[in-house]
Amino acid sequence: MLNWISENQQYIYIVILMIFLGIEVIGRVPSVLHTPLMSGANAIHGVVIIGAIIVMGKAESNNYVALILGFLAVILGTLNVVGGFVVTNRMLEMFKGKKEKKH
Numbered sequence: 001m002l003n004w005i006s007e008n009q010q011y012i013y014i015v016i017l018m019i020f021l022g023i024e025v026i027g028r029v030p031s032v033l034h035t036p037l038m039s040g041a042n043a044i045h046g047v048v049i050i051g052a053i054i055v056m057g058k059a060e061s062n063n064y065v066a067l068i069l070g071f072l073a074v075i076l077g078t079l080n081v082v083g084g085f086v087v088t089n090r091m092l093e094m095f096k097g098k099k100e101k102k103h
């Protein structure tokens with residue numbers, strides 16, 4: 001485990017930096033902009049899903065870490081995309097006028 005950490009130390013630093021940067025960026029966004037940003041986040045997570053599928057396809061069959069992380073990325077990315085579209089659709093429904101019933 002320590003050998004793997006020392007070999008991938010730069011990647012670990014990049015992931016930690018991305019986490020902190022993401023928290024800072026999202027934390028400072030006003031609530032009015034959350035719906036447009038969710039659409040952008042859905043597109044980004046679509047790219048994450050494609051990237052995870054590519055990583056899993058190119059990983060060796062005995063590289064369980066890459067396969068498990070790729071699988072988790074596909075599952076979590078898919079949940080985030082679907083959930084984001086559901087929430088965005090619900091928010092957009094709030095702005096539509098109510099339809100009058102015809103007798």
